[in-house]
Amino acid sequence: MTSDSRDWAALEDGPAGLIAxxxxxxDVADYLRFRSMCRTWRRCSADPRAHGGLDRRFHPRLWVLLQERLGGTNSRCFLNTTTGQCIQVDLPELRDHYLLAHTPEGLLVLLQQLPQLGNVRLLNPLTRHIIELPPLTSLLPQExxxxxxxxxxxxxxxxxxxxAYDDSLVVLCFYSLRLLGVAKPGDECWTLVEFDNRLQTSPLMFAGRFYYFSxxxxxxxxxxxxxPPRxxxxxxxxxxxxxxSSTSHLVDNAGELMMVHRVSSREEGETRWSWRYAMYRVDLGTRTLVRVNSFGGGRALFLGMDCSLSVPVGVFPSGSISSDTIYFKFDxxxxxxxxxxHLSDRSIEPAKFNLDGVVPQPHTLADLLSLSESHSFMISRNLQRKYYMDPFFDATSLRLCTI
Known part of the structure; x- marks a missing residue:
């Protein structure tokens, strides 16, 4: 061993524990990489599997699930929305579960397939911790x-x-069925909560609370x-x-609650209806909505019918996406x-299509994020076939590694 080399495996528990x-x-992904290096480092750091699945310390909150499947049918990609890094994760649980959603904590909402159809679970895709929840049949009315x-x-x-914010309660929302339930792991059934969802709106869990626009x-x-819950x-x-003629979309914009109001209208002299957009910051202290023309901090928004994604522009390749811009998802x-x-001047950037009616290759970063699984659950059958067959990553867009 040379004089300037270091035996990092011999690092004492104190410094190693502080690093952990x-x-x-x-980021829990960096923490898991640290624990995987050697037995000594694992000994001085907490095992995520020894703690409850609702322990927020071990949630992959910085990662969102992308639509594309890589390799086998259970291999998925996750994008870090603060660094632009992608990781590939094999999820054998998807073999016999339906994937229903991706939570703000980075957990996957799963529904078990036959013969145990109806069992609801939360899966931490990085620690592989599974949280068992009451069966869906206890929330659904008999009819x-x-x-x-x-x-x-x-x-x-x-x-x-x-x-929920107290780290003990899970909120389950099926907006199209007008169902909202809460339960704790170990409960036998869900508690049904009545709510009004007559508008087209995307609900959001923000800071441990469920919000929607009515x-x-x-x-x-x-x-x-x-x-009781109310x-x-x-x-x-x-x-x-x-x-x-309008939809409302709640957004977690780097820890700030915002809303996009999308309205179909036709101004004087126009021959066709078109969508127009207004952005509001939610001031929970004064209980008001404040109109704004910027996301702040150099951010862009990928807007979807069910869920939306705010990302910092600076972590991605220059020119791939623009700040204070709303990009539209495929739903x-x-x-x-x-x-x-573009919020600054309210200008529209036309979509790019080829003669087959699909986005031309190579796909841009905006295309990839517009297909993120956590914000676009359903796309057309033809598009689904096309994108699953196409190469997913380009060297100029995202960095791919395996965890």
């Missing part, structure tokens, strides 16, 4: 059981689901005593809303005509 704690505070057992899984998109305003699920007003609405009506909407 700092890595865990930043809706046929929807589940006839294989109509498309109705069970669970965006808006996640873990005809009354921004609503929040309160789970703390006294009383819906209360969080902010007042001051714009016109319509179930037929929105305008994606065939509009690729992006």
């Amino acid at each position: 704690d700092r890595l865990l505070a930043r 809706k059981h046929h929807v589940l057992f006839h294989g109509n899984i498309r109705y069970f998109k669970a965006w808006g689901s996640g873990i 005809t009354d305003g921004l609503m929040v699920l309160k789970t703390s005593p006294p009383g 819906i209360e007003e969080a902010a007042r609405r001051h714009m016109a809303v319509s179930a037929s 929105l009506e305008e994606w065939t005509e509009v690729e992006a909407y």
